[in-house]
Amino acid sequence: MKNVVLSIFLLTCSKSFFGQTLARYGDHRISRDEFLKAYRKNNTKTKATEKSYREYLELYIRYRLKVQAAYDSKMDTLPGQVTELENFRSQIADQYSNDETSLNRMVEEAFLRSQKDIRISYIFVLAPKTAKPADTLKAWHKINEALTALKKNKNFEETALAYSEDPFIKTNRGDIGFITVFGLPYSIENLAYRTPVGRYSPIFRTGDGYIILKKTAERPAEGRLRVAQILLIFPYQANDAEKADTRRRADSLYKAIRSGSDFGALARKFSGDNLSYQLDGVLPEFGIGKYESEFEQTAFALKKDGDVCQPFATSFGYHILKRIAKIPISASRDKKTMDALKDRVQADPRIEVSKKELLQTILKETGFKQNVPSGDRLFVITDSMLLGKKEPRYPDLNSHSVLFRFPGKTITVADWVSYRKTISHVPSILNGKTNPELLDQYRQTVAFDYYKAHLENYNKTFAYQINEFRDGNLLFEIMQKNVWEKAAADTAGLLNYYSSHSRNYRWNSSADAIMFNAGNRAAAEKLLKDLEPGIENWHSQVDSLGNQVQADSGRFEIKQLPGNENVDDHHFTSMVSNNDKTVQFAYIIRKYPNPEHRTFEDARGMVINDYQNELENKWIAELEKKYPVRVDERVFGTLK
Secondary structure (H helix, E strand, O other), X not given: OHHHHXXXXXXXXXXXXXXXXXXXXOOEEEEHHHHHHHHHHHOOOOOOOHHHHHHHHHHHHHHHHHHHHHHHOOHHHOHHHHHHHHHHHHHHHOOOOOOHHHHHHHHHHHHHHHOEEEEEEEEEEEOOOOOOHHHHHHHHHHHHHHHHHHHOOOOHHHHHHHHOOOOOHHHHOOEEEEEOOOOOOHHHHHHHHHOOEOOEOOOEEOOOEEEEEEEEEEEEOOOEEEEEEEEEEOOOOOOHHHHHHHHHHHHHHHXXXXXXXXXXXXXXXXXXXXXXHHHOOEOOOEOOOOOOHHHHHHHHHOOOOOOEOOOEEOOOEEEEEEEEEEEOOOOOOOXXXXXXXXXXXXXXXXXXXXXXXXXXXXXXXXXXXXOOOOOOHHHHHHHHHHOOOOOOOEOOEOOOOEEEEEOOEEEEHHHHHHXXXXXXXXXXXXXXXXXXXXXXXXXXXXXXXXXXXXXXXXXXXXXXXXXXHHHHHHHHXXXXXXXXXXXXXXHHHHHHHHHHOHHXXXXXXEEEEEEEEEOOHHHHHHHHXXXXXXXXXXXXXXXXXXXXXXXXXXXXXXXXXXXXXXXXXXXXXXOEEOOXXXXXXXXXXXXXXXOEEOOHHHHHHHHHHHHHHHHHHHHHHHHHHHOOEEEOHHHHHOOO
């Protein structure tokens, strides 16, 4: 049932108040349009029939009952809920509102972020946009399990190792290392910088899946570097001997450099980096977060220009680095610094929308009105107030006069003068502009500020996302409180449930076994050869092959084992090749040919899940009494 709940959260969380009422629960309604939008998003490959409509309506009503219970319990006012919603709102608002002011804000934001490096760890669960709904649901369920573990104060690294699907998780243990501005996609960068040190972020959807970030450290910015490198690349699928030979060649080159040989000449002759060897090994200028952490740590550890490091290894091979120059990050908002940042912001994907076109749309949609007096009287007042002189007197114009008007908000002459004072020391904004040009710029600023503050009123997609996120968080909060945590903590209830339903928890024909999963057949065959003399040291044999092999021991049903047509005590099963070219086989420790009852500990996971379903169904029955459900069959009949 938890899967169904989270599926509905992902795909059907919006509220629509248009169209006919299909169903009511208490004083609340579900419109026909709302239901159809939810149904179509969650049943893209299902033929619409009366049965499928009926089944989905039952699920959708259950979802809405639980979310309504969360609202009635004031869970939307909990500090964590409010903070997460505001963070999410900030993250996505920029997708819908960009202008000159937004550009300046982004430049200022980039400047502030450039002053420090932050260290990030993350948990990633794969769910590409093209994934099937069932696979997306599975990924959503998995990332939520990780979030639940974190909320129970489980160690982030342990959680990452348990849940993350990053292919490098076993080597980096979820640690990205230090990054700085422009080092990540903008949406993830926002998430990273807005997360407090020592805290983790809410779940975030990327194009490839779901992530949770943790900020583990901050430090003053290291700046940027120019280095030259000689890279001796490892042979394809290099073994230990080949890697050792690469190291010996790197050591020889290092000795030659220390003896006075020209670094650039050696790079042109020996470096395997096709992008830099022709330039004497010189790489483009880079900052934190560009390369592997081992590479960056070594490069930034070089103390002065001309220093050369000893050979070190990364996943590519052995590197020798020579420092060319270190460029510190400017701590001043001087024109050169801010202009350079502005160029990078404008070249970055974070700036995509035409600001002029969006502004005109905003002015029209918000019902903007202006009352700017003709002539230069406004600017005479402005200059006087800026210089601290006595305000000129005009019969129809003073500091309280309204210049711009939005629904529920007015902008006065005093507001305008305050803005002028604010920008008086920001040359990049003034930039030789005339008073009328600055007033037009201010008009754009207040229009965008108003629009962003009331974005839900003008952009249905934005409002939908906000409602979706809010309701989804509330659903998780109340399910956590009323079902998941309650079930997990109720040991007596779990034992009673197990005792009453023990007949449901049985082992079919099974075996104690060790399951091996190799990335390719060559690795599988090497592992099998190493294990055949004795299985006792299988842990070390698996570890020696690094990421090529994974293994897990436990009790499995025979049908779960690869090559299960060959299952005997103290034997290996035959190898089975999968579609992704991985290869599996197992070692059978002990076979249990006859069905048996599972002990409580063996069945604990299944018992918890079933007990959660029972608690949820009882809770739903209570909610249906509190919010009586009525379906309008006449409207339901129109769904066809």
